[in-house]
Amino acid sequence: MNVQSWLDRLLLWQKFIVLSLIALLLASIPTALYLREADKALDAAERETAGLAPSTAILKVIQTTQQHRGLAALVLGGVAGAQEKRDAKQRETDEAYEKMDAIIRSFNNKAIEQAWEAPRRDWATLRGQVTSRSISVPDSYAAHTALVPKLLVVNDLIGDLFGLSLDPDLASYQLIQAMYYQLPYLTEETGKMRAKGAGMLAKQEASLEDRMALAAIAARVNDRIVQTATAFNKSVAADPSIKDKVGAQWQEAQELTLKTMQLATDQIVRAETLSYPGTDYVAATTKAIDAQFTANQAASKELESMLKEKVASLRSTRWTMIAAMLGLIVLAGLVARLIARSVSVPLEHAVQISQRIAQGDLTASFTLEGRSETAQLMRALKEMNDSLVNIVGSVRGSIDTIGFASNDIASGNSDLSSRTEAQASNLEETAASMEQITSTVRQSADNARQADELVSSATAVASKGGQVVEQVVQTMGAINDSSRKIVDIIGVIDGIAFQTNILALNAAVEAARAGEQGRGFAVVASEVRNLAQRSASAAREIKDLISDSVQKVDAGNVLAADAGKAMGEVVDSVRRITTIMSDIVHAAQEQSAGIEQVNQAITQIDEMTQQNAALVEQAAAASESLRQQAGALSEAVAVFTLHEHDATRAVPAPAHSPARQLLLSKRARTV
Known part of the structure; x- marks a missing residue:
């Protein structure tokens, strides 16, 4: 040694x-x-x-x-x-x-x-x-x-x-x-x-x-x-x-x-x-x-x-x-003892303060006198203690802020999760409604094709009307029956158009609720609604024409003599009906394609909603983990003991975190 x-x-x-x-x-x-x-x-x-x-x-x-x-x-x-x-x-x-x-x-x-x-x-x-x-x-x-x-x-x-x-x-x-x-x-x-x-x-x-x-x-x-x-x-x-x-x-x-x-x-x-x-x-x-x-x-x-x-x-x-x-x-012994005490006592005090700081007690008092090395050591310890007090106070304030923010995030995620689930449910209902609309539109298309076939037959009959005048009464009876059926079909088309209009209106409302994600769906729903309105208008015109045809058929029964002349008018009307029916068939096809697009969009929205729900669950789990870590950090910092006035200097938590404020603003806009 x-x-x-x-x-x-x-x-x-x-x-x-x-x-x-x-x-x-x-x-x-x-x-x-x-x-x-x-x-x-x-x-x-x-x-x-x-x-x-x-x-x-x-x-x-x-x-x-x-x-x-x-x-x-x-x-x-x-x-x-x-x-x-x-x-x-x-x-x-x-x-x-x-x-x-x-x-x-x-x-x-x-x-x-x-x-x-x-x-x-x-x-x-x-x-x-x-x-x-x-x-x-x-x-x-x-x-x-x-x-x-x-x-x-x-x-x-x-x-x-x-x-x-x-x-x-x-x-x-x-x-x-x-x-x-x-x-x-x-x-x-x-x-x-x-x-x-x-x-x-x-x-x-x-x-x-x-x-x-x-x-x-x-x-x-x-x-x-x-x-x-x-x-x-x-x-x-x-x-x-x-x-x-x-x-x-x-x-x-x-x-x-x-x-x-x-x-x-x-x-x-x-x-x-x-x-x-x-x-x-x-x-x-x-x-x-x-x-x-x-x-x-x-x-x-x-x-x-x-x-x-x-x-x-x-x-x-x-x-x-x-x-x-x-x-x-x-005298030298006394002076040496005084010098030794002037060095050892502050050093012992410094060691005690250091041990208290190591144990988390930051409330130690410091005696700063003189310009000796021990006084400089005490000043350095005081500066370190003050720095730790500020750091611990700031960490505690930050922990409180993190705790409030994590609670707000958890609350917002919970609210978002419930709203996402409700949105998913609404999307499911919308999808079911779109299924019904699709079925109805398909049926309307079939009826329109049938009406087109009937109109084609009526055109052929009208072309031959001049040759078979003798069969006018019987043919007019058949036309009367066909016209009544057409009236019924047009009524059905009118009902389908009305239901389509209602479904399109509901789809537009749901798209508005979906916000930015439902904007495309809203456009499709608007187009479907326009098509439904046009279909209803055409159906009303057809109905009016068919009613007029029925009246004319009835009049034709009375005015058989004027059958030839009336037949020409019928041919013209049938031609117009053919054109209208073509438009109806084309509109029904477009409506069917639009509904298919709406159905696909709703499917995509449903998938995105499911993904959002999963992300919301992950965010909820992350916010819960953040809250637990904030609690653990708070327990770790709680080891440090501060003066009351130092503890109150911690950074105060905001009334609402940014996430909480954003959630409240979205709720306000939704309402």
Whole structure:
């Protein structure tokens, strides 16, 4: 599993925790480095503070050794009253060595122990020699002088062990250099000057070599004063408060040392006779050395105060930094939590809204604040929700419209189906009527042919009438009978024409009801009606002629004498009848053909009506399927929940669909 897939599996708050841990790790590294350096500085300051006591102790050893050197020179030089002071100083020096020995052993440092072993051993030897007075003044001076540098080496090692020689602060460093490294050498040179001069004054004689040696010592004292003053002034420049606390002591020590140096120059180096009291000289130089150590003690107290303040400051700074880092970590944690919540809470809200939308609930409320990515996401979700609301509202409105339209279509199809069935029934009745009309027309045609035959016979008889006058009465009787039959036939033809006219009128009415589909049938029915009217007119004319013929036949019976003359008129009438009968036969044939066409048209209309009925049934089934699908779609859309004001924004269904309006308009035209 790579890092990317691992990150993809983490939740957002878990990712923020990972980032927080990384940030904490990044912050902990410099913090740890700072604490490490702070601890180093604190340890160094604490070690320096702890090193003040050993340094003061070794300086005490140096001081007592130097003092013992001067007193030993007096005792060995035969100065009365110096023995008691030397003995007291010896005891003090022994205590200082014993104390220092215990301190050095506590260090457990071989280098310091080895450096300390030589001066401790030398002191033990030297004190015994001075006590037994088995050593001369020059040798005592030389032994003491050789012992002090060894003690100064121990002082340097102690300073290195406790870090006093490497203090990072300029003020304390220069003060340490002045009081712990330069001042001990000043006291040593002053002590040499005291011991050397005391020996000369004790003997009250000095060679040129001794005088030059003392002058050299005085010169070194002056150099040490300058070096010590330089370091002290640097510390004061770095921290002026040092002057207020140590300046007076150092100034006094400096002045007393200069006076002592001047005293040695005037009373020993340049004096012709050494008459100055040795005890006064030792007292003056001792006072100067004591002033130097007093300045050292004041500096030690100031250093201790400075180092303690430094330790306290370092501790305070360290704890302040720790508190600040902890505060920053807590603040960063709070800010990270706020940032995480500012991201995770809107995302959780977005997820909840998305789930509600997925479940069909479009009534979620949106909080749109800020311009962050999460705010943009919420705006996008709101736009999507609004779009879905509009879409669902439109779909619901469309579903309602489709439902109303499908209901109207179903209702119209049902009405159309019933009307089509009624039309089919009427067409069946019309077809039956046309069957009757066809039969009647055929019968009329047969009668017309029979009448034509009779007329032909009458024509033949009339042609022969002139030849067979004698048979006029009998023939007229036959004509009378035939004329009566013709009257009956003409009556039948007249009835047929009347019935044909009635049937044609009914056909025209049915054609008008059929609309556009019955227009051809209406034309045929009109032609049939015209033929029927012409047939009726011809039948009436024939009837009138036959009636006239009957009258004439009757008159012929009375007027037999006029038979020949009347026969000519009969021939003419028969000829006209022949023409009329031909017209009647032709009209009957045309009427029969027209009725056949009407019958075919009705048959076609019946077939079309049956097809229309089938199409109407299919349309009804389709409209029912559409209505069911609209219902299913409505159920599917019903899953979505809208606000009441959003639901009312759906597209309203029309009062009547276009199909419904067309159906109503057709009904209105039919009525």
